[in-house]
Amino acid sequence: MQLIVNIVVLASIYALIACGYVLIYRVSRVLNLAHGELVMLGAYLLLATASLFSANPVLAIIAAFVLSATVGVVVYVVLMRKMTGEMVLAAILTTVALGILVRGALVLIWSSQQQYPAQALRVGNPTLAVASAHISAWSLALVLLNAGVYLGLFGFLRYGRWGVRMRAAGQNALLAAQRGINLHRVYALAWALSTFTGAAAGMLIALDSGVTMSMPVIALKAFPAALVGGLDSLAGALFGALIVASAEVLLIYYVDPLLSDVVPFVVLIAMLTVRPWGLFGTREELDRV
Amino acid sequence: MLKRMLLAGLGAGAMALPAAGQDAYVVGLTGALTGPPSSTYAPAVDVLRIYIDRVNTAGGLNGHKINLILEDDGAQPSKAAANAKKLISQDNAVLLLNASLSSTYAPTIEESKSSNVPLLFASSVCPKSVYPPAEPLQFCTTGFAANYDSKATLDFVQATATGPVKIGFSAMAIPLSRSEMDYAEDLSKKMGMTPVDKEVIPPPTADYTPFATKLKDADPNWVYSWAPWVTQVRTLEGLRKLGWQGDYIAWGHLEAETELKRLKDSAFYTVNSNAMFQEALPIQKQIEDAAKAANSKYSADTMAEGWIAGMVIEAALKSAGWPATPAKIQAAMENLNVDLKGLRGGPIVWAKDNHFRTHLYYRVYHWDGGKIARVQDWKVYEVK
Numbered sequence: 062m063q064l065i066v067n068i069v070v071l072a073s074i075y076a077l078i079a080c081g082y083v084l085i086y087r088v089s090r091v092l093n094l095a096h097g098e099l100v101m102l103g104a105y106l107l108l109a110t111a112s113l114f115s116a117n118p119v120l121a122i123i124a125a126f127v128l129s130a131t132v133g134v135v136v137y138v139v140l141m142r143k144m145t146g147e148m149v150l151a152a153i154l155t156t157v158a159l160g161i162l163v164r165g166a167l168v169l170i171w172s173s174q175q176q177y178p179a180q181a182l183r184v185g186n187p188t189l190a191v192a193s194a195h196i197s198a199w200s201l202a203l204v205l206l207n208a209g210v211y212l213g214l215f216g217f218l219r220y221g222r223w224g225v226r227m228r229a230a231g232q233n234a235l236l237a238a239q240r241g242i243n244l245h246r247v248y249a250l251a252w253a254l255s256t257f258t259g260a261a262a263g264m265l266i267a268l269d270s271g272v273t274m275s276m277p278v279i280a281l282k283a284f285p286a287a288l289v290g291g292l293d294s295l296a297g298a299l300f301g302a303l304i305v306a307s308a309e310v311l312l313i314y315y316v317d318p319l320l321s322d323v324v325p326f327v328v329l330i331a332m333l334t335v336r337p338w339g340l341f342g343t344r345e346e347l348d349r350v
Numbered sequence: 351m352l353k354r355m356l357l358a359g360l361g362a363g364a365m366a367l368p369a370a371g372q373d374a375y376v377v378g379l380t381g382a383l384t385g386p387p388s389s390t391y392a393p394a395v396d397v398l399r400i401y402i403d404r405v406n407t408a409g410g411l412n413g414h415k416i417n418l419i420l421e422d423d424g425a426q427p428s429k430a431a432a433n434a435k436k437l438i439s440q441d442n443a444v445l446l447l448n449a450s451l452s453s454t455y456a457p458t459i460e461e462s463k464s465s466n467v468p469l470l471f472a473s474s475v476c477p478k479s480v481y482p483p484a485e486p487l488q489f490c491t492t493g494f495a496a497n498y499d500s501k502a503t504l505d506f507v508q509a510t511a512t513g514p515v516k517i518g519f520s521a522m523a524i525p526l527s528r529s530e531m532d533y534a535e536d537l538s539k540k541m542g543m544t545p546v547d548k549e550v551i552p553p554p555t556a557d558y559t560p561f562a563t564k565l566k567d568a569d570p571n572w573v574y575s576w577a578p579w580v581t582q583v584r585t586l587e588g589l590r591k592l593g594w595q596g597d598y599i600a601w602g603h604l605e606a607e608t609e610l611k612r613l614k615d616s617a618f619y620t621v622n623s624n625a626m627f628q629e630a631l632p633i634q635k636q637i638e639d640a641a642k643a644a645n646s647k648y649s650a651d652t653m654a655e656g657w658i659a660g661m662v663i664e665a666a667l668k669s670a671g672w673p674a675t676p677a678k679i680q681a682a683m684e685n686l687n688v689d690l691k692g693l694r695g696g697p698i699v700w701a702k703d704n705h706f707r708t709h710l711y712y713r714v715y716h717w718d719g720g721k722i723a724r725v726q727d728w729k730v731y732e733v734k
Contacts, residue, residue: 063592067560074556164384172647173388175580175605180612188591197591200557266556270584275386278554313560319523321560322552 063194068303068310070200073207074262076302078283080210080295081259087293088231088251091141091152095160096259096284097277098167099136103129103260104178104267104276105167111181118182125264126257133256137249145248160277168274177271178264186269199269206265210258214295223250231293285329291342300340304328374410374417375667375674377402378437379472380458381449385424386553387578390603391449393648394473394656395420397637398449400644401660411664412672419443425450431457438465444674445663449473451578452526462487467676468683472659473604475526476706481733484705489683491659491698493623494601495710496526498731499576500534502712503599503621504541506726507572510597515543518570520561520585522577523552530576546570551581562588571596579603586618602626602715604652610717619716619725623694624658626715627651628722633691654693662688662698695728708733 078100085093093099107125114121140159144152179186179199188195196204218224229237230247238244263276286305290297305325312320338344379398382391399418406415419441421433430450437443438461446469448458455477462469468487471477476490478497507515517538521531528550535545547568549561565573566589573589573596575582582600589598595617602622610620627634627650637657638650646653667674669682686700695711710733714726 063563064560067557067563070559071557168384168388173384173392174648174652175389177612186591188593195592200559200591270558270587273386273580274384274388275554275580278386279556282554282556310560314564318549318551318561318564321555322523 062192064310064314066191066194066196068307069204070196071310072303072306073204074266074279074302075283075286075306076299077203077207077210077262077265078259078280079287079290079298079302080214081255082284082287083290083292083295083298084214084251084255084258086287087295088227089141089152089234089248090149091144091156092149092292093156093255094153095136095156095163096255097280098160098163099129099132099256100259100263100280101167101272101274101276102132102163103256103263104272105171105176106132106260107178107264107267108171108176108181108272111178115181115183118184121182122264126261129260129264130253130257132260133253134249136256137245137252141248141252142245145245164274164277173274175271175273176267179268179271182268184268197269199265203262203265203269206261210261211295211299214254218295223247227251282325285325288329289332289339291339293343294339294341297339297341374415375445376417376419376441376443377445377447377663377667378419378421378434378441378443379447379449380421380423380430380433380437380454381447381473382425382451382454383420383422385426386580387425387451389580389605390578391473393604393652394659395449396646396648397641397653397656398447398472398660398663400640400646401657402663403644404640405660405664411668414672414674416663416667423450423454425454427454427457430454431461434458434461438462438467443467444676445470445666445679447472447659447663451524452477453524459488465676468680470659470663470683472663473655477526480705482704482706484703487680489700489705491655491662493655493658493694494576494603495623495706496530497533498710498733499601499621499623499712500530500537500574502710502729502731503574503576503601504534504537504543505729506619506621506712506714507574507597507599508541508543510725511572513571515572516546516568516570517543518546518565518568518573519548520565520573520575520577520581521548521550522581523550524578527577527581531574534574534576543572549585551577551585553578553581555584558584558588559591561585562592562594565589566592566594573598575600577601579605579609583609583613586613586615590615599714604655606715607651607722608649610715610722614717616717616719619714622713622715623711624654625693625713626722627654629692631692633657633693658690658693658698661690662686695730704733706733 106128110121110124186197226242286301290301308324309321381395382388402416402418423429471490476495479485480490519531521527538545586598597617599619602620606620607626641650665688666683670678684702688698699708710731711728
């Protein structure tokens with residue numbers, strides 16, 4: 062039972078991070094290689110709001126959520142908007158530069174030491190019993206948030222006016238623009254949602270076990286989950302995360318813990334060999350990567 | 351005319367640059383100032399910088415200032431190699447420092463050997479090459495040391511345990527941590543304990559619970575970890591999340607004092623070679639004041655390791671005299687005795703064949719109700 066709980070928690074972490082990669086790629090065909098740093102930035106934003114609203118943890122978390130979505134919009138407006146119409150490679154390299162910039166800025170502002178937003182907010186992390194297994198409160202919150210985010214995104218993309226516009230822009234940007242859809246707003250929204258989901262994952266990981274400068278590496282391990290599922294499929298990100306997390310947790314327990322470091326990439330290579338566009342991805346889309 | 355004057359000025363400037371460089375003791379450091387494991391090294395490097403600044407402000411050594419050049423290697427061997435090469439060949443460092451993960455040692459040692467510049471491990475774990483009989487160019491001030499730490503830890507476990515000891519181990523997937531846990535596993539068998547599991551955990555890990563699950567299911571009543579702090583403390587927290595109630599013992603890195611206060615876990619012990627700042631020694635007050643004056647972003651209780659390195663470098667350079675050459679500094683370091691004024695249980699004493707220390711002193715702390723308490727005072731181990 063504990064193994065199932067461990068798989069669900071790890072899969073939720075990867076899925077929440079992976080959906081950020083998918084949202085931006087699906088809409089704008091840009092691979093955001095700064096996503097890991099934006100995940101980490103979310104954790105540090107929570108640290109900042111925690112120092113402002115230490116007496117009110119809920120307010121601090123909501124403020125950090127809002128700030129992270131705002132960061133996404135700012136990144137698009139200031140940086141990525143200028144990449145519209147340029148080669149996709151130029152946009153990807155811009156995200157690499159953004160990642161380096163964010164990492165450097167975070168070290169300068171908060172130092173490289175491990176930080177604990179939960180301590181700053183004076184909130185605990187009690188362990189809850191689930192049948193014969195255990196799960197920490199913040200891990201459970203992450204699982205629930207992940208479920209809420211995916212349900213919300215599925216509904217938004219299917220029924221929401223801006224969700225439909227995002228899908229349209231992703232399918233054919235030129236045609237969508239000719240039909241009067243403001244592409245810049247759609248892209249800005251995608252960046253806001255992507256940064257929000259990634260940052261939310263960063264915040265909940267930080268609330269559970271603290272934040273260190275290794276967080277971007279965790280996000281890098283979520284990237285195979287997005288690719289395994291199909292880079293343009295939200296459902297794929299969810300299933301990809303589940304596959305990668307299952308392989309990781311089971312290998313740690315039954316074979317060798319050291320394999321956990323490489324198993325996401327082994328799964329990725331296996332998938333690329335058999336079905337390069339991923340489980341739920343679109344073949345045509347992958348040809349453009 | 352103007353052109354000639356400008357050229358002359360530029361020429362004079364160019365000549366002045368190396369002269370200014372030679373007017374100071376050049377000490378070069380490659381360290382993990384950023385990157386995942388930097389929390390163990392960056393505070394030590396910061397306080398080393400503060401210490402050297404204080405020496406310079408007070409007039410320097412033998413009438414000359416110390417030029418401390420810091421290079422970040424992000425704990426990556428390739429960067430450490432480039433840094434060491436640059437520090438020695440371009441900056442003409444007469445003493446090389448390493449404050450980084452053990453994976454950076456090989457390229458740094460290689461540069462030190464090829465140029466005959468002494469290498470001091472300051473806040474990075476002491477390699478066995480500084481133990482007697484020591485490699486001529488390698489020295490170490492760091493408090494933690496392979497094998498001796500595990501011996502001291504397991505001695506404490508044996509002395510404290512009330513019944514048979516079933517012990518689990520947790521290492522980070524880096525060479526020194528892994529080999530130390532292998533050593534501890536063997537030693538525990540010799541001491542009559544039962545090793546039940548050993549987890550080697552990769553550094554970037556989103557959730558430590560899967561590793562802790564395996565460890566817990568092996569049913570240990572003690573768990574020992576000798577690894578960078580993040581692995582030590584997250585394994586503990588993973589175990590506690592799973593409801594494990596056993597005793598956990600780990601190496602007391604720079605973060606130990608702050609973390610014992612955060613965790614408030616009376617069954618969590620840290621084995622330390624540096625006195626914790628709750629001891630309120632005069633020298634600790636001095637460090638606190640220096641950190642405050644320098645507006646350091648690091649907590650003073652993480653700074654003993656870097657301060658000790660500063661004390662030793664000051665003593666070595668002072669003894670080497672002026673002009674300093676790598677050979678003179680090496681000779682000075684081979685005959686050094688530095689009183690640490692209570693920061694550790696005894697002085698750092700180096701001889702020609704011992705670049706580590708003659709005696710090691712260990713204290714054990716844990717959280718005892720409302721404060722950090724000593725559970726074992728300085729215990730001495732002779733270095734052979």
